[in-house]
Amino acid sequence: MTKSETRRLVEIFLAEMIILLGLWYWNPFVAKFLSVLAVTICAGVLIVALISELLERSKVPKFYFFAMGISIFAPIAVAMIMVYIGGENWSL
Numbered sequence: 798m799t800k801s802e803t804r805r806l807v808e809i810f811l812a813e814m815i816i817l818l819g820l821w822y823w824n825p826f827v828a829k830f831l832s833v834l835a836v837t838i839c840a841g842v843l844i845v846a847l848i849s850e851l852l853e854r855s856k857v858p859k860f861y862f863f864a865m866g867i868s869i870f871a872p873i874a875v876a877m878i879m880v881y882i883g884g885e886n887w888s889l
Contacts, residue, residue: 802860809864813871821879828879832872839868 821828843865850857 798859806863806867810867810871813868814875817872817875821875832876835872836869839865843869
């Protein structure tokens with residue numbers, strides 16, 4: 798992975814973190830729902846993409862798979878930060 802791709806991945810991660818942290822401070826209920834939804838959708842898309850990549854090689858760059866992994870990790874990281882710092886519970 799090149800230096801510019803790594804930088805783009807860090808930028809994507811930080812942008813997601815900032816947006817999600819703002820959402821958590823604005824409305825925790827909506828943030829919980831969107832965090833669970835985002836992780837579920839991104840994980841599903843990533844699993845399907847990995848399975849299709851195993852079955853037949855495509856020209857999809859590795860950057861896509863790393864970006865999808867970051868999109869799964871960022872909401873989980875923000876939720877863990879908010880639970881640790883803010884004492885947020887997961888009762889909907």
